[in-house]
Amino acid sequence: MNWPLEAFLSFLAAGSFGVIFNTPRKTLLSCGLVGMTGWLIYRSYVLVLDDTTQASFAGAFGVALVAHLLAKKFKMPMIIFSVAGIIPLVPGSKAYNAMRNIVENNYLEAITYASEALMISGAVAMGLVFAEVLMQLFFKRQAKRIQRKIGMTQN
Amino acid sequence: MAEIGETRRELALDCFLLAGKILMENGAETYRVEDTMIRMAISQKMTHSHCFVTPTGIMFSPTEEMATRFVRINDRQTDLERVALVNAVSRRLVAGEYTLQKAYEELQVIDQTNYKFHIWLQILAAAMASGCFLILLGGSWSDLPFAFVFGGTGFIIVETILIQTRVKFFAEFIGALAIGILALLAVYSGYGTDLDTIIIGSIMPLVPGLLITNAVRDLMAGHFVSGLSKGAEAFLTAFAIGAGIALVLSF
Structure with missing residues (x-):
């Protein structure tokens, strides 16, 4: 596997999706970086543990974490960064193979592919939501701690 | 005096509904639309308002004495720049940097301008x-x-x-x-x-x-x-x- 090439291509792909979805101009680079993070996590997970569903979960989790941090930094909604980032994780080839097998009357194989595609899209969604909930918990605790600190210094 | 208060609140309602409409038309999540509208309402001292957002229409009910308003959403597209801009306007309104009039004008500009790439x-x-x-x-x-x-x-x-x-x-x-x-x-x-x-x-x-x-x-x-x-x-x-x-x- 050619790491720099894949990193560059996923960066370019996510950035292009940023243009299609019309994200604000100054966030285009960050969108590309988010997409690259997601894809590299996904690929390394597949290489090490060989499980595309778990890898998609890990990739989406990474995407959501980075997107959340960038959203805090730019003071913009998180969706701007996460949408372009998860596009490379969408199970396009599995869905395509399922469709192809249905057309060729291989229904059993089609079901295999379709259920895999369903599992992967579920995993991507779960990854996004889990990361978001975790970040919210973390930031709420941090905000409380800061408030307490300010309270202490005032007293 | 009551007259001015009434028109001001009408303006506030127009402002919230326009913000919600732009957000929903351009691909924001439902919870963000509701959150933005309620925050804007609270900043204008409408603390008991409710809103119900669906992909095809937004209902907003302010305090008891005013009528519920509804806005229809016809076509939806993806334009995340508008989402970011409306978000910025609502942040400024809540922080008190924008007056209601200014925020409404900004929202109208956002609604009219085409931000899409060529x-x-x-x-x-x-x-x-x-x-x-x-x-x-x-x-x-x-x-x-x-x-x-x-x-x-x-x-x-x-x-x-x-x-x-x-x-x-x-x-x-x-x-x-x-x-x-x-x-x-x-x-x-x-x-x-x-x-x-x-x-x-x-x-x-x-x-x-x-x-x-x-x-x-x-x-x-x-x-x-x-x-x-x-x-x-x-x-x-x-x-x-x-x-x-x-x-x-x-x-």
Whole structure:
């Protein structure tokens, strides 16, 4: 596997999706970086543990974490960064193979592919939501701690 | 004096509904729309307001003595820059940097201006994304020009039909069909090598990624009406693309 090439291509792909979805101009680079993070996590997970569903979960989790941090930094909604980032994780080839097998009357194989595609899209969604909930918990605790600190210094 | 208070509150309502409408039309999540509207309302001392947002309409009920207002949302697109701009305006209004009048004027400007990238730049982006995905999914370098051209063509076809007919399902079906036919021709003529990766790479710009993410997020946040309807929209889009490709493959 050619790491720099894949990193560059996923960066370019996510950035292009940023243009299609019309994200604000100054966030285009960050969108590309988010997409690259997601894809590299996904690929390394597949290489090490060989499980595309778990890898998609890990990739989406990474995407959501980075997107959340960038959203805090730019003071913009998180969706701007996460949408372009998860596009490379969408199970396009599995869905395509399922469709192809249905057309060729291989229904059993089609079901295999379709259920895999369903599992992967579920995993991507779960990854996004889990990361978001975790970040919210973390930031709420941090905000409380800061408030307490300010309270202490005032007293 | 009461008269002025009344018009001010009417202006406030117009302002919240316009903000909600722009957000919903341009692809924000339902919970963000509700959150933004309620925050803006609280900043204008309407503490007991309620709002109910669906992908096709927004209902907003301010305090007891005022009538509930409704706004219809007709067409939805994806324009994340508008979402970011409305978000910035609502932040400023809540922080007290903008007056209500100023915020409403800003929102009207956002509603009227076209922030989209030039259409050829979008087509180029779609083509580039298709080419990248072809290589990422393990296609060979000799297929790269085909994915690049077909991805762009599919995007042009979908956008043109959308402008002409406003029927999303039909536009995506025709776009996928055209990509399938072109890819089949390229492979049969002997120039393209792998039909599957060319098609997968080229249809990537049409995949309803934003809709799927938003649908799941809305469902998890408890907005079942909008979650289900966005899910149905995503499913219809995916079905249209799949049907277009399947029609080609069945020959």
